[in-house]
Amino acid sequence: MWYNNADAAYHQSCTHLGFTHLMMEGIAVCTHRNLSPSHPLFKLLAPHFLFLLAINTRGLQKLINPGGWVDKTTTMGCNGMFEIVKRGVKAWRLDVHAVPAVEIARRGVLDKTVLPYYPYRDDAVAVYEAIEKYVKSMVEHFYDSPEKVEEDGELQSWAAELVKSKKRGGCGIRGVPGNGKFTDVEQIIVTMTAIISTCSLGHAAANFNQYDEYGFPPNYPGILCGQVPTQKVGFTEKNIFDQLPSRSVTLDTMVVTRLLSSRGTQALGDFEVQYLYDPVSVSAAKQLRQDLRSISEAIRKRNQSPHTKFPYPWLDPDGIPNSISI
Ligand SMILES: [Fe+2]
Numbered sequence: 001m002w003y004n005n006a007d008a009a010y011h012q013s014c015t016h017l018g019f020t021h022l023m024m025e026g027i028a029v030c031t032h033r034n035l036s037p038s039h040p041l042f043k044l045l046a047p048h049f050l051f052l053l054a055i056n057t058r059g060l061q062k063l064i065n066p067g068g069w070v071d072k073t074t075t076m077g078c079n080g081m082f083e084i085v086k087r088g089v090k091a092w093r094l095d096v097h098a099v100p101a102v103e104i105a106r107r108g109v110l111d112k113t114v115l116p117y118y119p120y121r122d123d124a125v126a127v128y129e130a131i132e133k134y135v136k137s138m139v140e141h142f143y144d145s146p147e148k149v150e151e152d153g154e155l156q157s158w159a160a161e162l163v164k165s166k167k168r169g170g171c172g173i174r175g176v177p178g179n180g181k182f183t184d185v186e187q188i189i190v191t192m193t194a195i196i197s198t199c200s201l202g203h204a205a206a207n208f209n210q211y212d213e214y215g216f217p218p219n220y221p222g223i224l225c226g227q228v229p230t231q232k233v234g235f236t237e238k239n240i241f242d243q244l245p246s247r248s249v250t251l252d253t254m255v256v257t258r259l260l261s262s263r264g265t266q267a268l269g270d271f272e273v274q275y276l277y278d279p280v281s282v283s284a285a286k287q288l289r290q291d292l293r294s295i296s297e298a299i300r301k302r303n304q305s306p307h308t309k310f311p312y313p314w315l316d317p318d319g320i321p322n323s324i325s326i
Helices: 002-034 040-049 052-062 069-073 077-091 100-106 119-142 146-150 153-163 185-207 210-214 237-243 247-260 279-304
Strands: none
Touching (some): 002 040, 002 052, 002 153, 040 185, 100 119, 100 185, 153 185, 210 247
């Protein structure tokens, strides 16, 4: 329980809030500052920022405020959470943490012989590749010569502001290909795919299983009382009960994680607002939906199979929203 309590602190601060909600908010603001609404990359990104600033503002007012939900239902509390976010964000790299295959390889579990059943890996990599194919077909169409990349002032100022330090008003993001200046289409494809992937599958994997994990505190306790045990002997059932949160804190945890686990928006590729009208983009989006449908069918088949002991529904594309809106 104490191990999972520490893991929950990291999950809520970094995996969920810091690496999706907050990191993508900076990128959304930077996109609005530098790319005009008629820019093809603005049109490509816009559906994935839907309601993001609204939910972040609401979260700061209701959940991450002094005396609010995080203070009441987590061991780390609000201040602890901000400290963990601060350290995590400093280490975050776009070309690592926003690219599932790279991040998973870094943890040594990309290889199926090392960990045969790891559905997060299999589903995240498949969905990422579908997004990458979609992004690639559009970026290669709009930037069909290296000059078009070099001479696109809006694109280059966007790239520069992504990496510019926070002190100077930028996002201060590390690991952006080209480090502030795009010189080829490959760098643009990686950057765009990483952003869209984080806004969709990255947030879905961190967000929608919150009720399943946190709803029963002994499974994944956001808060525990007392001290971390230092000895393995001498514990009774009462000692364990004494460490669990009170009934009202448990109820508070259940209510909010239930709410955060609900989906109110459309699935990836089924865009709420249409920005893409040219034939290349329209057919790329159609292909994306087709690819996601096949992935969804394969995931459902696996989850329903009698050989699957632990179904993993969280990255079925049908349940991945376009953006971070809860
Ligand atoms: Fe969320």
